[in-house]
Structures are given as C-alpha cells and as structure tokens.
Amino acid sequence: MRSDPARPLAPDQARHWWCLYGPGRSANNAALAALFAWVVTAPLNKTPRLPLSRVRINARMIRAKGLSKRFPAFGKGSHETLAVDSIDVEVQPGEVFGLLGPNGAGKTTMVRMLCALIAPTAGEAWVNGFQLGLQNDEIRASIGVLTESPGLYRKLDAVTNLSFFAKLYGVADISGQVNKYLQMLGLWESRHQLAGSFSKGMRQKLAIARALLHEPPLVFLDEPTASLDPEAARVVRDFIDEMRGQGRTIVLCTHNLDEADRLCDRIGLIKQRFICVDSPGRLRARLYGTRVRVRLESLTPAHLAAVQRLAFVKEAAAEDRVLSIRLEDPDRNNPELIRTLVGVGASVQYVEEESAPLESVYFDLMGREGQPENQEVPS
C-alpha cells in the first residue's frame, strides 16, 4: 500500500545531524541560507531570467533554420567533424517529434544545441520562443531534458536528487512536485533509497521525473528506453504517451524504430542532416505507396486479371486467397476496386491496409543517402 505523499515527515527521517537535505532539514538551515544569499550571491550572474510563469506555449515550440554544428579537430589524428548540417525544422505545441538515426548521426548534438548546452556553428533557432545563443538561460529554465545517461547522484536518495533539481529550476512547491512525480512514476516506496541502489528502469524513471519537476511545456528525451529491459521500456513509453496526453511537446531521440512509430507524430530521419521529416504513416506511403490486402472466399486468375486492368492499380499480386494491391490513393480507389471484384464474382471477406514496417522505411531511406554509415562524431 502506498503512503500518503502529503503526510508530515517523521523525525526519524532526519538520519544525520549534518544532513542538510530532505525531510529532516531545519529552520536554522534556512536562516543560514538567507544570510549566505545576502552576503555573497548577488553579483554572480548578469543575465536576468524570466520566471517560469512567464514562459508561454508558443505557436512553434521549436524553430530552427540552417542549424549546423562542426566540431574542430583536437589532438593528433583527429579531424574536423560536421556533426549536424543545416537542419531546418519546426515543432508544433503538443507534438511528439522523433529524431531517428544511426549512431553518430547527430541526434544528441542536435538535442544539445536546442537545449543550449552547446553552441551551433551556423544557423539560428528559437526554443519555446527564446532565441538560442541570446536567451540560453531562459531556454534552459523552460525545458526539461532527459540526457542520454540518467546522471543521478548515486549517493543521494531519490527525494534528495529531485529536490536538488527542483531548487535549481525554482520550483515553488518543491515537496509537492517531488512527491507528485515519485508517485506518478511508481517510485514512492523507494523514495528514501539511494539512487545508486536503483535498477536501470528506476533510474530512468527518476531521471524522467527530474526532467518534469518544473512542468516544462517542452521536453527533450534522449534515448529514454535505451538499455532498459522490455518491461521497464514499456513503462517509460507509456509515460511518454501520458505526457503527450498532457499536451507537452516532446522531442524524442531514439534508435528504436518501433518506439518512434508508436509514439511520434512526426519523425525526422537524421544523418548529419534531415533526410526526411514526416509522420510515420506518410513516410511509409511516400516510400512504398499504399497497399491494401483483400481476402476473398476463393481466388481465381480472373479476379487478379480484373484488378490488374484497373488504371489506378500500380501493382497486384495474389497469394493463397489474398490479393496484395498497390493503389494510387486507397481512400478514392477502394470502392471502385471492391465493386470490380464483386462484379467478377468474388466474395470479399475483408479489406485492410498493408503497411510496411517503419524499419523497412528507415533502412530504405538511410540506404538511399550515399553517406558512410556510423561516422563517429563527438557525442
């Protein structure tokens, strides 16, 4: 049974007198903090920041024009590397945008640029309405990032890990938000365990919670299910789906084609530059046209011949009792197709769309790019 997250914390939860974190921290700690802040911190940062309440949902959450990143050569034997080349992209609010590509394709570099972690060498971008390079602090404050590695403080417990980042992001109700996400991600019972003792799946969930504590409208997830077992991966995928339901904009970097297919509204196939950007369905349609499968009670050569005579049929094949037909436009052509089949005496049992797996689309598109595979770039 889960405990109530709003329950007052027991005194025994302050386990060490020097522990300034977590449930046991005291009022004298706050007084010390106030004194400290008064004395030393004012001149440390010149850039004023917008409070999160002023961060708005923008018409476009991400707009990038000609965004490029070239890493200079370093050390003997290395050479200059073009990691990302002239990326143009727009991501709309509430959209799940997938970045799909092989290792070294520039996915992580792209995400790091958009998160204002590294600077582009060319191009410009606006993230959540803030201009990259000019308003980096505002960008960082208004987005959530799940980095490639969970990056948790292993010697600190889950609550302390989250509380730390909640403070950095200026979350008003720290314990409320921390408790909310610990519960939401099923980590409530383990909240006082050290992050180092967590399983990979739990760590990833904790890292996702960290990325969402300040309720960012835009979240970057860099390979969120990489190296997770299928069960943990499913939990994470379900949660991403839930985030989409909340109206968040998500940029999802992944190797996992099935994941991209299931979660993303649009996918950008990237290999240094975008090879194509479209919805998973339209990507398939662009590459393969649209196929339908028609199962008949019994199939004769006359049925196949009748179908092949139709002008809009680009390709037709018969196997067992199933006709596999490639059409120009299934929505428009299907009624005529069925009428024709019925007209030649066929008994139609069912008609279904025949979709190519995204994997085929991926390899086909990647194969068309004549660039060397797996070119290593700094990650």
Added chain:
Amino acid sequence: MNVRGRRVWAVIEKEWAETARNRGIVWMMALVPAILVLVVLGTNYGILRAGAGGQDLSGMDISIPKFLAHLPQAEAITVTMNEQFFFYLLLIPITLPVYIAAYTIIGEKETRTLEPLLAAPVSTGELLFAKGFAAAAPAVVINWIAFVIVIAGIAVISPPAVLHFAVRDAWIFGMLLFSPLLALLSVLTGVLVSSRVNDPRTAQQITSLFVMPLILMSVLVLMGKVFLTLELVLFAAMITLVADALILLLAVRVFQRETILTRWK
C-alpha cells in the same frame, strides 16, 4: 533569498549532502586539526612543565623574537612555537578541501551527472562559486572549532602571557577572515583546474602546487623572520579577497561547457 541565492545554496547543500555520505572525507577533514590540537596542547604542557622544573631549554635552539625577551624562557619558547602551530592551523583549510575541489567537476563528469546539471538554469559563476564554497566551508568551520579548543586548552594549562599572545587580534582575524579567504582561494583554484583537465589525479597534483608558497611562508615563521601582526593579516586578507574574485572570474571564463560535454571521455 533571491533566485540566484537559492540556486547557489541548492548546489552547496547537494555538495555537503554528498560529502556527508563520504565518511572518509569527513574524518580526514577532522583528523588533521585534531592531531594539531593535541600537538599544540602537548607541546605547551611539556615545555611549560620543563621550564617550571628549572630545566634549561636553550638546547631547543629556537630563535626567539626580541619582543619576547622579557618573558621567562619556557613561556617565550611556548609562544614562539604556538605562532608556528597557529600558522599551520591557518593553513589546514587550504590543504584538505583542495582535494575535494579538484575532484568536483571531473567527479560530476565521471558519474555522468554533469550534463543534467549544466542543462539546468544555473550559471557557471553560481556553479563554480557554490562548489568552491561547499568544499572550503566545512574545513574552515572544523578549523575554527580546533582553534577554540586550542585557546581553551592554553587558558587552562598555560600562564596568562602565553594566552595573551594566542588570543591576540592577529590570530583572531587570521582565523576568522584570512583563513576562509585563503581556503576559498585554494578551492577555487582546484575548481578551475578541475574544469580544465580531464583526469582527477592530474587535477589534484596541479592543485597541490598551490600550497607550495604557503609552506614557504610557514618556514619563514619557523625561522622567526615573520611575526604575524594585525596589519599584516588584514593586508593579506585584502589581497586574498581580490585574488578570490579574480580566480572566480578566470574560472568562469575558462569553463567551457561544450568542451567538457563533448571532449571529455
């Protein structure tokens, strides 16, 4: 507390929480001052007892400053030795936290916690200052406690003349003002080095060079060439404060998020 203050304090709290989990570091920080406290009090007791027993202490070959000539031999030697011990006490917060500081950025990179941290809205200045402060403060506080214990011990076992020299304003200001500023200087140097090299051992070795000039100063005190006065302490504190600010600015300037994220493996 303003937004920046809260962020800096959050980093400091996190650093302390991690340090507290590492009992070895905590004990190491307390061990050296504890040993020095025992040495100071033991020496005071031993010399004064020998002097009281009429033993000739001129064989100790300690150079006694002229202005202590009016004191009995044992007390003059005790004061001279205390000067040296106190100087060591002053230097303790420089030596130990610097090793923590040297590991601070590289440690985060090694444990892969640096990227989420840098992705958060915390400025480089806030981050480096907080890490420096967090490394220095515990050692300074432990040092203050050690100083108070030493003074209390001297008050019990030594004559008023020895206590008078121990609690003079040069040492009070030295401990309260100069020692923390010096500690901050050393840890900021450690943080600076830590953000430029990609191996913890290299960082610690480079940072340890910083202690060398201070060891030279302690030799001068030992030789009786330098006797700390309030003016000297305040002047040194002022110089150190300026150096702290310059080192922090330099550290912020040379801290390259991009290089750290993309080149360090």
